[in-house]
Amino acid sequence: MLSQIQQMRLDYHTNLLVNELIHIAALGHLNIADSGNRNSCAIACDMTNLMAQNTGIAISHTGPTGDSQVGTMFQQETLTFLQCAVGLLQQNLLRTGNFDWAVQRHIDQFEQYQHINQYSIGGQNAFLLADVGVYNVKPDIVFFRTPITLSHIGATGAEPVAQYTPLLDRSPNNDGPHILMASISCKLTIRSDRSQNTRTEAIGLIRQRKGSMPKMVCVTAEPLPTRLASIAAGTGEIDCVYHAALSELLAAVPTHISRRSKSIINPQRTMLDILVNGRRLRDISDLPFDLIL
Numbered sequence: 001m002l003s004q005i006q007q008m009r010l011d012y013h014t015n016l017l018v019n020e021l022i023h024i025a026a027l028g029h030l031n032i033a034d035s036g037n038r039n040s041c042a043i044a045c046d047m048t049n050l051m052a053q054n055t056g057i058a059i060s061h062t063g064p065t066g067d068s069q070v071g072t073m074f075q076q077e078t079l080t081f082l083q084c085a086v087g088l089l090q091q092n093l094l095r096t097g098n099f100d101w102a103v104q105r106h107i108d109q110f111e112q113y114q115h116i117n118q119y120s121i122g123g124q125n126a127f128l129l130a131d132v133g134v135y136n137v138k139p140d141i142v143f144f145r146t147p148i149t150l151s152h153i154g155a156t157g158a159e160p161v162a163q164y165t166p167l168l169d170r171s172p173n174n175d176g177p178h179i180l181m182a183s184i185s186c187k188l189t190i191r192s193d194r195s196q197n198t199r200t201e202a203i204g205l206i207r208q209r210k211g212s213m214p215k216m217v218c219v220t221a222e223p224l225p226t227r228l229a230s231i232a233a234g235t236g237e238i239d240c241v242y243h244a245a246l247s248e249l250l251a252a253v254p255t256h257i258s259r260r261s262k263s264i265i266n267p268q269r270t271m272l273d274i275l276v277n278g279r280r281l282r283d284i285s286d287l288p289f290d291l292i293l
Helices: 002-018 038-055 067-091 111-119 125-132 192-208 225-232 246-252 267-277 284-291
Strands: 099-103 141-145 179-187 215-220 240-243 256-259 262-265 281-283
Touching (some): 002 038, 002 067, 002 284, 038 246, 067 099, 067 141, 067 179, 067 284, 215 284, 225 240, 240 246, 246 267, 267 281, 281 284
Antiparallel strands (some): 099 141, 256 262
């Protein structure tokens, strides 16, 4: 099974390169690098070269234009990988249940957040939402579970037990709300504004829920460890950050660097090790397993 996950990860990298989501942009720098940061450019180059070697795909000199288009494509490629990988885990009975995926779906459509609808009445929803601090966000990718029908467990509905759990669908037409299991934010690269956006969205999901808290994760291909730390460091809002190519990133960031004829510890590698060893940064191949915990 792990060999199949490995192949899916390789296919994921292939799609990122074939669809030119990662490509050589202006001035010869990779589009995932900060052209004004020498460390970012060097690490991105080495990491992407390893991806190209492993997949046999050449790095393109052209790519999609516009942040929104790139973001949508990265979101879709990540979704495809997760659907295939989680489907494989379900086939091997690591987790049973009727799970599904969606993109850009408002959270008020899920069981834990249906109460948000009450703030959208009377045509004054904007003022009410502002007053109570409720925001009906649309995560990039959502992973959710369909409730179990009473007939599935041989119940009639007359039993005076388990009447309030959202896992059992007691609606007349078996169309009860889905249960949100995970909110997945997809950011090809990390910048301060994108980092803040991801944290703000996670805080809203945590505070506004009524019931179990979904997993809050972020997927990125950001090459610079100190930038990764802006979203991965600390605990509370984000459960974990998953890198699209962590193995390649680890190989691309040297432990030591040479400066004025001296070998010194590389602060970027130190930060990367802190994030990995501190269980704040994992590989994309870890995410399917963590989603079904």
